[in-house]
Every structure is written in structure tokens, then in C-alpha cells.
Amino acid sequence: MIPQLAFRDLTLGYDRHPAIHHLDGTVERGALLAVVGPNGAGKSTLFKGIVGLLRPLSGRVDLCGLDRREVAYLPQVADIDRSFPVSVYDLVAMGLWRSIGLFAGLGAQERHRIHHALEAVGLTGFERRPIGNLSGGQLQRVLFARLLLQDARVIVLDEPFNAIDAKTAADLFALVRRWHGEGRTILAALHDLEMVRTSFPEVLLLAREKVAWGPAEDVLTPANLQKARRMCEAFDEDASECRVAAE
């Protein structure tokens, strides 16, 4: 068991209020980890911390020697300007950034990979479409094609199947399985507990802090879920300073 990601007494938050409080734990290399919890549990916050968009208030995220750019991240709401005149092909091609960088052109091999990525997400024939003409599900397929090309060791998916029909979700989940089979480390925030139970070997239940972490059947118990719901209250504006950090 080789660790790929380690949270060490990690506290993440906004304006000094913690949204993830003193989280400890390790994600093994090749893990397929579902992160579940009610809205406001800190799932997105945790992911932002992992990819470096949010600086920890205390503690740290240890990438175990991995370059941060080896972590691919699909945000919950991609801040994509869909009115921008760019084609599906060009947007997907940018997944190759690490190999083509600033200037390199797309050679035959790259075009081949883009073609296959579009095929894998079922968007063959959409190459020239401007991204503004896509439906929500199609855009999510485009973003998965780009993730495919990024070829990252760690893939972080923030609620990737929300507002997407069952067919699209199933197609895209097949890709997640494929990545898992290739030994990549995958973290996904999900609300569909049924999907988590059947398809994810490992689950982290969050509610501002770790409620439970382990195999799905041990984590997703009625008692744990009840506990998670109760722990997710609003920030206390008058909260005093956390003592744990000082010790």
C-alpha cells in the first residue's frame, strides 16, 4: 500500500471559519474514494484544498511527492465562459497542455488521442461545434474527454454526475471505472448513495469533520448518516478561537 494523498491535521475554511476541521487520513495510490456528506459538509472545500485553490488554515495536504499539476480537477461548477467562440475540439485538446505546453502543435499522435477521447465520451462528430451550443450533459462529456487527455495520476471529481441524465452518468462512470483499472487515484464527491454503495470500495463521510472513513458498508450506516446531518450547521459568527490548533 503506497500512500498517494495524506491529510495531516488539515483545517480548511473561509474567513478563519473552518469548513474542514482537523482532518487526518491517507488515500492509497489507486484508491477509488467517494466523498459524501450533506450540502455544506466541506466536500468542495476539501477538493479545493487538494488542488491548491485554497490555502489550509492549518495542517497540510501531502501529495506524497506528486507535482500538483499531476492532479486533474473537475470543479462542481466549471467556470467556463460558454459564450466564448471556441470549438469542442479545441477545448478538449487543451487537456494535452502538459505535453504540448505553450507552443507545440498537435501532431498526428495528439490528434489521434483527441479523436479517441471524443469517441470514449460519445461525442464523435461534435469536433467543430462551438461549446455554447452544447447541453449540460454534453458539456460534462467534453470535460471528461479533457480529463482523459490530461492523463493525471490523481483525479478529483466534484459532484460529476449532478444534473445529468442516467445514461450520461452511466457512460461517464464507465470512464471512472476505467481510470480506476489503470491504477489512478480517484476522489469523487457524490450524493447518490446507491451508486456509492454499489461501486465505490472506499467512502469518506464528511460533515465539517471526518464522521467515518472506510468500506462503504461500515461508513454508510443510518447512525453515521444521522450524525452527519446534525453536524452540518451554519457557521457560528461568534465562534471563539479553536484550541486544538494551539496545542
Next chain:
Amino acid sequence: MYDLLIGPFQEFEFMRRALAGTVALAFGAGPVGVILMLRRMSLVGDTMAHAILPGAALGFLVAGLDLVAMTLGGLAAGLTVALLAGAVARATDLKEDASLAAFFLMSLALGVTIVSMRGSNVDLLNFLFGSVLALDDPTLILMASIATVSLVVLAVIWRPLVLDCVDPGFLRSVSRVGTPAYIVFLTLLVLNLVGGFHALGTLLSVGIVIVPATVGRFWARDITGMIAVAVGTGAVSGYVGLLVSFHTGAPSGPAIILVAAVVYIVSVLFGPVGGVLPRLLPRRHLEA
């Protein structure tokens, strides 16, 4: 016909210079304007154009009508305002557009005051509206150099610049060049405005950047096409505007921008991509 369209340029050197200058401007300003428009920063361009005024005016105060002093002053002032406005927006609760508006009014007032301290009303008019009919060799070379540098540098930073508009979050996750590319782009914007300043003045130089770009949006669906249309519009506006000004005696800078404005209005009405009339045409919907 010949006398109307070609004669003035064959006969008068100042007309040829003016034409060369505006065409050079169009090449640099076209792509810069398109990016500016797609980033929803058109008004930022306006602000920067005004921000150049006090700097150029200071150069004028120190050295008179000296190309180098006025150019350097304009560059310094433009970049300072760009960075300051960004800093104020980030450090306080003021939104960037409001902070830009504050800076632009400040710059305009300061600039006009400084020019008036030394110059006459004619100088002031030249500052505000330019003197495209009086471009000397060094100025022309400067304008052509700016266009060349703009095109080369844009080619270099193109990929991150575009990706930063489409999906800034993704760019941040794969590379750290987003911010440097953006700062280089702002520098190019100021450079082009300073180039335009010599021909069209501080009030109108941004016109050759923005108006052709907005025209491009109505005729093309992809960026390359938009840029081509923008450059073409800029060059043609320069040519037609100079002729209009020559034959009617209208001031040349405003004439150029007015011609561009007419092209813009025609595009709004008839442009195939989202123009008013193509939308109104009663056409049956497609089968699939």
C-alpha cells in the same frame, strides 16, 4: 473615380503617411480588441486610453512635442493605472469597473490640466483627438513597430490568453502562465493605445481597438474569423475615413472612427451572426 478614391493618396504624402499609419494600427489593434471584447473588458480599454493622457502630457510638459517623451510617459501612466486599478479592486470591496471609472476620470482631469499648463488649445485638441495627418517618420516607425511586436507577442501568449478567457480555473490547474500572459496582454493593450494616441488622440485611439472588434463578432463565429474581420474593418475605416476627411474637410481622426461606427451599425443590422435583420427573417425551422 480615380480622383475620388486614389488621387488624394498619390498626390499628397501626408495622406499616404496617414494611410500607412492607420493600416499599421489596424493590424495590432484588431486582435487586441477582439480579445478585449471576448473578455468583456471593452470599457477597460476605454479607461486605459484615458489613463495615457496625463503621462503623455507630462512628457509634453517636460520635453515639448517630443515623440519619445510622450510615448514613454503614456506607457508608464497606462501601465500604472492598469496595475493600480487592479490592486484597488483586489484590496478593497470596490468592484473593478468602479475603480477603473474613478481612475479614468482622475486621469482625464489631470491630463487636460497638465496640457493646458504649457500648451495652447490646439495642442489640447491634438492630445484628445490626434493628428493623423501629421505623422512624421519616427512616429510611423513607432506605430509599425508596435503592430509588429503586438502580432509576434500575441502569437507567443495566444494559447494561455485564450484559455484564460474560456476556462481560467483549468488553466490555473495546469499551468502558472495565466497571470503573466494577462499582464503581457495589458502591456500590449497600452502599447497599441499609445500608438493609436499619436494618430487618433486619447479619446479616440480606443475606437480603432474596440469598434472593429465588435464588428467582427457579427460576421464570424470563431476567433480567427473575428480577428480577420476586425483588422479588415480597421484598415478599411482608415482608408475611407481619410478620403471622407479629405473631400469634406471633416477632422480626420473622428472621420475614421465614424466610418468604423457606420460599419458597426450596418453589422448590427445585417450581420449574419446574431444581427437584427437575419433574426427577424421568417425562416422555417429545420428538421433536426
